Amino acid sequence: MASIVIVGAGYGxxxxxxxxxxxxxxxxxxxxxxxxxxxxxxxxxxxxxxxxDDYKVELSEIFRQRLSTIIKDEVVSIDRxxxxxxxxxxxxxxxxxxxxxxxxxxxxxxxxxxxxSMQLRSLETAxxxxxxIEQQVKAYRDxxxxxxxxxVVGGAGLTGIEFVGELIxxxxxxxxxxxxxxxxxxxxxxxxxxxxLPALSENLQHKAQSVLESKGVRIRTNxxxxxxxxxxxxxxxxxxxxxxxxxxxxxxxANPLLQDAGFTCDGRGRAKVNEYLQxxxxxxIFIIGDNASFISAxxxxxxxxxxxxxxxxxxxxxxxxxxxxxxxxxxxxxxxxTLASLGRDVGVGLVGGVQTSxxxxxxxxxxxxxxxxxxxGGMRMVSRNRKPLVREY
Ligand code: NAD
Numbered sequence: 047m048a049s050i051v052i053v054g055a056g057y058g059x060x061x062x063x064x065x066x067x068x069x070x071x072x073x074x075x076x077x078x079x080x081x082x083x084x085x086x087x088x089x090x091x092x093x094x095x096x097x098x099d100d101y102k103v104e105l106s107e108i109f110r111q112r113l114s115t116i117i118k119d120e121v122v123s124i125d126r127x128x129x130x131x132x133x134x135x136x137x138x139x140x141x142x143x144x145x146x147x148x149x150x151x152x153x154x155x156x157x158x159x160x161x162x163s164m165q166l167r168s169l170e171t172a173x174x175x176x177x178x179i180e181q182q183v184k185a186y187r188d189x190x191x192x193x194x195x196x197x198v199v200g201g202a203g204l205t206g207i208e209f210v211g212e213l214i215x216x217x218x219x220x221x222x223x224x225x226x227x228x229x230x231x232x233x234x235x236x237x238x239x240x241x242x243l244p245a246l247s248e249n250l251q252h253k254a255q256s257v258l259e260s261k262g263v264r265i266r267t268n269x270x271x272x273x274x275x276x277x278x279x280x281x282x283x284x285x286x287x288x289x290x291x292x293x294x295x296x297x298x299x300a301n302p303l304l305q306d307a308g309f310t311c312d313g314r315g316r317a318k319v320n321e322y323l324q325x326x327x328x329x330x331i332f333i334i335g336d337n338a339s340f341i342s343a344x345x346x347x348x349x350x351x352x353x354x355x356x357x358x359x360x361x362x363x364x365x366x367x368x369x370x371x372x373x374x375x376x377x378x379x380x381x382x383x384t385l386a387s388l389g390r391d392v393g394v395g396l397v398g399g400v401q402t403s404x405x406x407x408x409x410x411x412x413x414x415x416x417x418x419x420x421x422x423g424g425m426r427m428v429s430r431n432r433k434p435l436v437r438e439y
Contacts, residue, residue: 047072048369051131051140053121055082055105057351058146058334060422061358062365067111069366074115076131076138080104082422083169085148086351087415089205091172093212094220095390098173103430108423121147124307126328142330142365145317146358149298149336149349152314158274163200163294166209175293179213182290183224195231196289198279200271201296202237204245204386207254209295210235211388214261233263234287236279238270238296243394245348245384250394253403257388271296298349300337312339312346321376322364323357329368332361342379353379355421385411 050066052059055077066073081102091101105116119133124143131138151165164175182194197213199206210233221228235242235258241251242265255265273280274294279287300315309317309327316339318326323338325331335354339346347353357377364374385395385407393407402410419427 048141048365049139050074050142050144050365051076051138052144052146053124053131054146054148054335055079056085056146056148056335056354058354058358058361059144060105060108061355062144062146062334062362063109063114063358064422065359065362066366067109067113069362070111070113071362071366072113072115074117074138074140075105075109076117076119076121076133077105078118078120080106080116080118082108084415084418085168088166088169088172089208089212089387091169092166092175093209094176094216095212098169098176101172102169103422103427107427107430121303123303124331126307126331129330140330142332142369144332144334144361144365145304145337146334146354147301147303147337150301151294152297152299153294154296156271156273159200159271159294162274162276163292165294166205175291179291180220180224183220183226186226186230187224191290192230193277193288194290195226196287197231197233197291197293198287198289199233199235200274200279200292200294202235202239202242202265202267203295203297204243204384206235206237206295207243207258208387209293210263211258211261211386212390214258214263215389231262234289235263235265236269236271236281236287237265237267240268242267243386246386246394246396247401250396250401250403254386254388254394257392257394257403261389298336300349304333304337309333314339314346316346316349322368322374323361323377324364324368324374332365334358334361340377340379347379350384351418352382355418356380383410385414387411 050073052075081104083102091098119135123132153159186194217231218228243251270282272282304317317333318339319333323332334357336349360377367374383397387393391408393411394403
């Protein structure tokens with residue numbers, strides 16, 4: 047039986063593992079943490095909707111058959127010549143490796159950005175952002191420094207917009223709890239392009255902007271960040287915005303390990319794959335999610351959880367087919383829609399080609415969560431995640 051190593055327990059890696067369990071195929075899963083984190087809901091975690099630990103699930107809860115070996119280790123390289131994945135603690139030989147290590151922030155070489163901004167990329171960073179904002183409010187009570195209550199979010203893609211929507215709904219409760227007036231807070235979302243949410247239509251972009259502005263977010267389009275220093279954001283116009291909370295959501299690129307391992311990559315560091323999600327450089331390596339440069343309709347697919355999940359299913363089938371010398375199945379992406387939450391109860395988006403906004407879009411977004419939890423572990427996972435949702439103020 048072929049030895050299979052899945053690298054990374056993100057949306058794609060976990061789905062591949064579940065397929066192997068169904069096929070009674072043993073595998074090894076190596077991941078930095080003992081848990082799978084719901085990266086697509088991190089804005090909620092950072093923006094105080096629920097407790098941070100509600101946004102993860104232990105891998106031992108997902109993989110319940112004794113077939114799989116789950117290893118908590120951080121992968122540092124891939125030795126393709128010797129066919130082994132190398133972690134900080136051990137090495138993992140493979141006949142087939144599936145790589146789904148997710149994305150890292152893209153800083154575009156902007157001076158000071160990586161050093162002086164926070165990024166929303168993991169549960170740890172969500173906790174860091176949330177704690178930092180709470181600490182700024184507490185410190186404001188002592189020194190009345192207005193820049194402690196100014197939050198600048200760089201980039202108005204889906205990540206930035208969902209984050210500011212969440213923040214603006216969380217801050218009144220936080221201010222109330224800590225005894226300062228909410229109107230003193232200022233949330234600025236700074237976007238270089240002429241419009242927010244590049245993935246959506248003009249109509250939905252306008253709707254989203256007006257909802258967020260009516261809730262109190264200051265959206266600044268055509269405004270490019272050119273430098274960041276400690277507690278200061280420099281704009282192309284020459285303006286300097288003083289803020290003690292700076293969060294960068296201006297784009298992502300694939301985990302740098304792929305380039306280091308010598309894969310042929312695209313401009314965003316994603317490894318090129320063929321129609322079967324197999325690396326163009328190595329038939330024993332399959333690449334999924336944000337790490338795969340899969341060309342569809344002339345361009346690479348966007349890095350979304352929806353597609354990573356679909357890739358995880360196909361890749362598991364193809365690894366088994368390749369090892370059994372049967373026919374592999376081409377990956378057929380199905381983009382079912384794109385939804386952005388604009389706070390706790392409303393959203394905008396496109397579902398099955400139909401535009402939606404307001405409360406129905408917010409509800410549709412909630413339903414996507416239930417659907418994903420169902421895929422992950424049926425009713426057991428849906429009800430597990432429903433239980434501990436304690437709203438925090
Ligand atoms: P993005 O690349 O989609 O958006 C980043 C935004 O930052 C862009 O609008 C860009 O113009 C802006 N920007 C870049 N440089 C700037 C600068 N110097 N100053 C000001 N603004 C600047 O990034 P994202 O929102 O992190 O999304 C990454 C990927 O993940 C996308 O493919 C997205 O579709 C996906 N995603 C999907 C969801 C969802 O489906 N709900 C949620 C989050 C992310």
